Amino acid sequence: MKVMAIIKRILHQFRRDKRSMALMIVAPLFILTLMWLVLDGDSYSPDIAVVDIPEPIIEILEGQEAEIHVMAMEEAEKALKDEELDAMLTWDEAGFKVLLEGSDPNANSAVQKVLQQTMKESSDKPVPQTKVEFLHGSENLNLFDNVGPVLIGFFVFFFVFIVGGVSFLRERTQGTLERLLATPLKRWEIVTGYLGGFGVFTVIQSIIIAAFSIYVLNIYMTGEFWYVMLITFLLAMAALSLGTLLSAYANNEFQMMQFIPLVIVPQVFFSGIFNLDTMQPWLRAIGKVMPLTYGGEALRDIMIRGEGIHGFLDEVYILIGFSVLFILLNILALKRHRKL
Amino acid sequence: MEAVIKVNDISHSFGKETVLKDIQLSVGKGEVFGLLGPSGSGKTTLVKIIVGILKPISGNAVVLEKTMPSLKQMKHIGFMAQSDALYSELSGRENLDFFASVYGLSKAERQQRIREVLEVLGLSDDIDKPVDKFSGGMKRRVSLAAALLHKPEILILDEPTVGIDPVLRKSIWEELNALKDEGTTIILTTHVMDEAEKCDQLALLRNGHVIAQGTPHSLKKDINAATIEEAFLHYGGVGQ
Ligand SMILES: Nc1ncnc2c1ncn2[C@@H]1O[C@H](COP(=O)(O)OP(=O)(O)OP(=O)(O)O)[C@@H](O)[C@H]1O
Ligand SMILES: [Mg+2]
Numbered sequence: 001m002k003v004m005a006i007i008k009r010i011l012h013q014f015r016r017d018k019r020s021m022a023l024m025i026v027a028p029l030f031i032l033t034l035m036w037l038v039l040d041g042d043s044y045s046p047d048i049a050v051v052d053i054p055e056p057i058i059e060i061l062e063g064q065e066a067e068i069h070v071m072a073m074e075e076a077e078k079a080l081k082d083e084e085l086d087a088m089l090t091w092d093e094a095g096f097k098v099l100l101e102g103s104d105p106n107a108n109s110a111v112q113k114v115l116q117q118t119m120k121e122s123s124d125k126p127v128p129q130t131k132v133e134f135l136h137g138s139e140n141l142n143l144f145d146n147v148g149p150v151l152i153g154f155f156v157f158f159f160v161f162i163v164g165g166v167s168f169l170r171e172r173t174q175g176t177l178e179r180l181l182a183t184p185l186k187r188w189e190i191v192t193g194y195l196g197g198f199g200v201f202t203v204i205q206s207i208i209i210a211a212f213s214i215y216v217l218n219i220y221m222t223g224e225f226w227y228v229m230l231i232t233f234l235l236a237m238a239a240l241s242l243g244t245l246l247s248a249y250a251n252n253e254f255q256m257m258q259f260i261p262l263v264i265v266p267q268v269f270f271s272g273i274f275n276l277d278t279m280q281p282w283l284r285a286i287g288k289v290m291p292l293t294y295g296g297e298a299l300r301d302i303m304i305r306g307e308g309i310h311g312f313l314d315e316v317y318i319l320i321g322f323s324v325l326f327i328l329l330n331i332l333a334l335k336r337h338r339k340l
Numbered sequence: 341m342e343a344v345i346k347v348n349d350i351s352h353s354f355g356k357e358t359v360l361k362d363i364q365l366s367v368g369k370g371e372v373f374g375l376l377g378p379s380g381s382g383k384t385t386l387v388k389i390i391v392g393i394l395k396p397i398s399g400n401a402v403v404l405e406k407t408m409p410s411l412k413q414m415k416h417i418g419f420m421a422q423s424d425a426l427y428s429e430l431s432g433r434e435n436l437d438f439f440a441s442v443y444g445l446s447k448a449e450r451q452q453r454i455r456e457v458l459e460v461l462g463l464s465d466d467i468d469k470p471v472d473k474f475s476g477g478m479k480r481r482v483s484l485a486a487a488l489l490h491k492p493e494i495l496i497l498d499e500p501t502v503g504i505d506p507v508l509r510k511s512i513w514e515e516l517n518a519l520k521d522e523g524t525t526i527i528l529t530t531h532v533m534d535e536a537e538k539c540d541q542l543a544l545l546r547n548g549h550v551i552a553q554g555t556p557h558s559l560k561k562d563i564n565a566a567t568i569e570e571a572f573l574h575y576g577g578v579g580q
Contacts, residue, residue: 005441009427016429016470179425182391183442184414338393340409
């Protein structure tokens, strides 16, 4: 079959072009690992200086997750200025006074948490214990667990977009596209062949990236592995068809790269890596036209909320819809070269 | 003679630049038809229109009684583009295997045809190297080989012998004549005058106009010219 011929050829090309293959597999693993190193830290334990604080309270403080330093006033003030401390705690008749270093929101909230807990424990009245349970996730869910699913989707999308777009572009610049159109190949056969060849490759790519995140980086995962595969595959197809489509509007590799800030970067902002709940509704709506929004949401449903297929069926349909739309536009764009 | 290819009143322009103007041609079965013209005269544009990968502004090309583009007729055409359209990462053999399978040849047919074609073009030795390590002439021959694989009735070759040494050029012409004897119709473009002499029919193209058409012999005889070159200059002067 003719589509098979194209698929076979693309796989051959991949085998020869070790660098692109590495880019699509090793680069996502490398960046995910870096993200993991940065985001997967334990919760921050702040350095707090105590000045003239009664002994019992210091004891309670030392029981918290914080480094407590007993210091004199001037010493503490200097250390705070030199950023060696996150906060300085003093005491007078009115009560505690806290001076925060203040430049790092993470440290600020860590200090506040420590103080709240200390208040609670130092009061004479017994405080009724609040029992906290989690509907999804667990108390150990950290930032990496939260953004990880979206990141997996993002890297699959990004690298397939680039490699797919550039190889279709090269097909045009080196004249082989024209050569193919001078054969009885139909336009849809060319597009399908591309999807097929890259499809085989992206399945392998997705397995490796997802397995690495889940089993090596230990990202939080309660759902089914193959659901993750399904979503990354659909994302890859959307990325490929969008990449090949946009490559028709680029004259060289450099112009292809210019689509990154236009098409890829906005998806990072709007797809849910950052919390958008406080954003203007009309701004939030921008995310609705981006494949990664749906891919990221579905991946979170699967990995964090452990949902079955019904939990993210809408996203699956929408992702398929994006791909179908882009594929049809691709077939249409080839009409520029040959009417038939 | 029955016309295998007919070009009817084709005009084409890119933006404001008119590249072809009212071109009329008719190519008979088993003819070697040469398009001779200087660089930029519109040869490539014309063959692309005949092959069906460029839509003219007006007029049409009819191949085997069907207006192009026609997927059915594309099976019967072997096209060699002016720039070598090959996948540079793949070996020459992989390129040929790919183009052969696009025409639906079975595995056994592909192997046999590739062997035959390579032998004719003297390529057998280096064919398993990646194409980006090929010399210019080798790439040219692989492109030609790719056009021959499916034994097309019609060959359309855009400057097939550029960058090929005289010995090989001679053997390529022998092959083209052999194909012609089997009934293959061949259109080729060239700006080499002595190659033009080898064609059965010639169309002289200049600035998008056909300035003269006929057998090389009649073109020369009509104006008592000794060479095609002389004829070209003569017709060019008159045609302006
Ligand atoms: N895609 C294009 N866009 C704009 N102009 C073009 C395009 N292709 C060709 N032209 C113009 O059309 C004219 C004819 O080009 P064409 O390639 O047909 O010439 P040619 O006879 O094949 O020349 P050569 O012998 O150098 O290959 C040239 O002036 C060229 O600049
Ligand atoms: Mg040309």
